[in-house]
């Protein structure tokens with residue numbers, strides 16, 4: 001395999017430099033013998049694709065950071081993101097994947113808060129759950145006593161010291177919820193793909209749901225779980241039925 | 254649905270008139286399945302997807318003939334082809350029973366960065382050798398035809414050693430691949446770079462055309478941007494009629510990717526394209 005620099009490679013290096021904004025467009029245009037205004041179209045379009053990916057996949061986070069109004073703070077953040085985290089995956093949505101980590105590194109400098117990071121992580125988790133190619137095994141629509149149980153293979157259990165699930169749900173309803181400023185008690189959030197619709201879903205975990213998930217994870221019978229937790233068997237079954245109803249646990253066919 | 258099998262000069266039966274399968278129409282398009290003869294799947298919208306996308310894909314494959322169309326292959330890039338992408342593409346071709354798969358004559362990634370856009374390759378002998386070798390590599394992943402599309406482009410590099418039509422002709426012959434002829438792109442390029450679109454069509458290897466793309470664009474006055482965000486303009490329909498006069502029946506697909514309209518508008522536009530009759534001479 002040859003590693004020598006070819007004309008084709010030199011041309012693509014020039015284009016790369018221009019579209020990534022690593023050199024002024026007119027300089028690259030002169031080197032390539034192309035029209036600078038036309039070359040600038042590519043720079044704009046390629047930048048636009050990343051911005052669109054951020055605003056689509058991380059809609060709540062980017063809105064809080066001023067993307068809608070294109071505030072100076074947002075533009076600074078965006079410029080740094082475009083420079084530091086160029087897309088490296090063929091899926092356009094992945095162009096937003098480095099943003100939560102990028103924000104986390106900017107908390108100390110005051111460009112983002114821990115809440116922004118948490119919200120970005122939740123929104124990104126929803127994207128990955130939606131894309132998850134895992135196929136769900138054949139299952140019943142509702143809890144069936146005696147049917148083998150399995151955790152929804154798309155389930156992610158995530159923890160943040162902010163009420164991000166409640167915030168995002170309210171944001172998605174268009175309510176303009178208050179933004180938490182300081183961390184509080186840790187909260188577990190369940191992110192998964194709903195078996196019935198195939199759509200991603202999230203909500204804050206409740207003790208009953210966590211109990212059902214642990215029971216299925218550990219392969220306990222209703223009787224064992226009831227004995228271990230000191231609850232009546234009916235309560236255990238109700239927790240399981242709720243988890244199956246929500247699609248967190250699958251009653252295998 | 255086409256009443257009978259129609260074969261143009263490519264020797265491959267036309268699938269008729271189709272549309273791209275776009276998310277806003279997922280819930281409704283199947284109810285009007287008989288208004289669409291075949292469906293084009295954007296590879297990147299379904300590759301590696303579970304959930305809803307996968308279900309829609311399976312339903313589509315059970316309803317219509319499927320063709321796959323990608324934007325991320327980056328056939329002209331000096332960086333190696335993405336092996337994971339190719340493996341996923343091969344799976345998708347198998348899973349959908351795709352009649353063929355296509356991408357653009359361009360580079361859409363290089364040096365580890367994805368542009369998510371189609372950057373033109375220079376029309377040089379070196380680029381031609383490079384693309385031919387890579388097309389041959391891509392053709393090994395499946396036993397259905399691979400088509401390259403003539404993209405729209407906004408810059409013309411200095412130092413071209415041949416014209417675009419000659420580049421495409423030689424490429425198709427040497428790599429033994431098909432051509433996805435985007436008639437709107439021909440029109441857009443002819444306006445942006447000042448050439449005769451009819452002479453360009455005449456110079457193409459029309460026996461290699463297995464599929465045609467039709468789309469709308471955004472005319473900004475000093476430049477036309479290929480947005481796929483509007484209805485086809487009349488000059489593009491005229492050029493399509495002329496092309497059909499040369500090729501005979503060819504599978505024709507309406508692309509509408511931005512400002513995606515209602516299904517009613519989309520299907521009405523498809524009917525407008527379906528009504529175009531081949532003509533023997535330029536208007």
Ligand SMILES: [Fe+2]
Pocket residue numbers: 402435466508
């Ligand atoms: Fe096209």
